[in-house]
Amino acid sequence: MALFEASQLSVSFGGIKAVNEVSFAIEPGEVFSIIGPNGAGKTTIFNLISHFYPLEAGEMHFEGEDISGIPTHRVAELGIARTFQNTELFEHETVLNNMLIGRHVHRSTNLAAELLHLPSVRAQELAFRDRIEQVIDLLDLQRYREQRIGSLPYGVRKMVEIARALCLDPKLLLLDEPSSGLNPEETEDVAFWIEDxxxxxxxxxxxxxxxxxxxxxxxxxxxxxxxxxxxxxxSAAEIQNHPEVQRAYLGD
Ligand SMILES: Nc1ncnc2c1ncn2[C@@H]1O[C@H](COP(=O)(O)OP(=O)(O)OP(=O)(O)O)[C@@H](O)[C@H]1O
Ligand SMILES: [Mg+2]
Structure with a gap:
């Protein structure tokens, strides 16, 4: 079964179809890339998956469940996290605090339990802290953890955004242009991180x-x-050599 399946997704803005009957399936364990010229509708597809934009037509399934009409907050709870084309971090907060911010999504305890400081709350808090440390280690962010976002180079900020999304423990991670603004060396690092x-x-x-x-x-x-x-x-090679794809990039 596909992890995520989109059937005939459509949305328009001011009468222009930004996404027009787009279908695809993402299999578990793969890296599924979406390419296309500026304005092709790539980010809009992510905004549809994240339920930032309502679907005009079509359906989405995640792990076999119809998620077409779910509220936005359910998306992360189900296990879909994302990063943004232009990083959206809290500039004045530290790396660690930015990572802590996504936490509420994974809390299953209720407010009363929280006020009473029940052991279940403490256990969740500790599990989340463990997750953050695991992600900091994986993405090699130790030396930045107490630094404010505003003081960090762009390449590090991009990694912090990925780290924050990973703290949600997603099954599906959506990365919108992870290499934009990065130099070739940093872009190579991104390839390694994605593989990890x-x-x-x-x-x-x-x-x-x-x-x-x-x-x-x-x-x-x-x-x-x-x-x-x-x-x-x-495959990447098939797509790069595809005549219609080449035409779309070069123009007629
Ligand atoms: N909220 C919106 N309101 C109006 N038009 C929008 C909105 N979001 C996207 N569009 C339009 O939809 C089309 C697709 O935009 P989208 O951002 O998905 O492109 P993209 O493929 O991500 O491009 P880029 O490579 O430049 O990021 C564009 O024409 C864009 O102007
Ligand atoms: Mg875009």
């Missing part, structure tokens, strides 16, 4: 990305979009 996230943490990744080297290095499959519609889905 998939292999060590067992998380499935969907990635929007312009850097074709990164796409070719990490992707199991690639879906190319243009003008809101799917042009082709296949």
């Amino acid at each position: 996230i998939v292999e060590d943490l067992g998380i499935t990744v969907a990635m929007v990305e312009h850097d074709m080297n990164l796409v070719a290095t990490v992707s199991s499959r690639v879906m190319a979009l243009a003008d809101g519609a799917v042009l082709a889905t296949g």
